[in-house]
Amino acid sequence: MRLGHKRRWITGAAIVASGALLATSIAWASIPDHHGVIHGCFAKSSGALKVINTAKVTGCPTGYRALNWSQTGPRGPKGKQGLQGEPG
Numbered sequence: 001m002r003l004g005h006k007r008r009w010i011t012g013a014a015i016v017a018s019g020a021l022l023a024t025s026i027a028w029a030s031i032p033d034h035h036g037v038i039h040g041c042f043a044k045s046s047g048a049l050k051v052i053n054t055a056k057v058t059g060c061p062t063g064y065r066a067l068n069w070s071q072t073g074p075r076g077p078k079g080k081q082g083l084q085g086e087p088g
Contacts, residue, residue: 030055042067 030053032038041050041060049067052060060066 036072037068037070040067040069041065 031051033054039052039054041052041064043049043064045063050060050064
């Protein structure tokens with residue numbers, strides 16, 4: 001491989017990798033959504049679950065059922081005070 005050809009190939013590969021990283025970062029940033037909710041589609045027949053980006057996809061395909069859940073969940077009730085530990 002000539003040096004100029006090799007340099008062009010490396011530059012092209014770096015551009016493609018950067019584009020893929022940018023696209024992945026954008027998708028990752030929108031799952032969960034801005035309310036902390038993760039949206040998915042559940043296949044009734046096989047039980048397969050697809051996490052979807054609602055910024056790009058509106059609804060589930062035929063044969064799937066929408067399934068949404070919170071990333072953190074609701075806060076539970078306060079528990080009882082624990083026993084006092086040994087002094088240090």
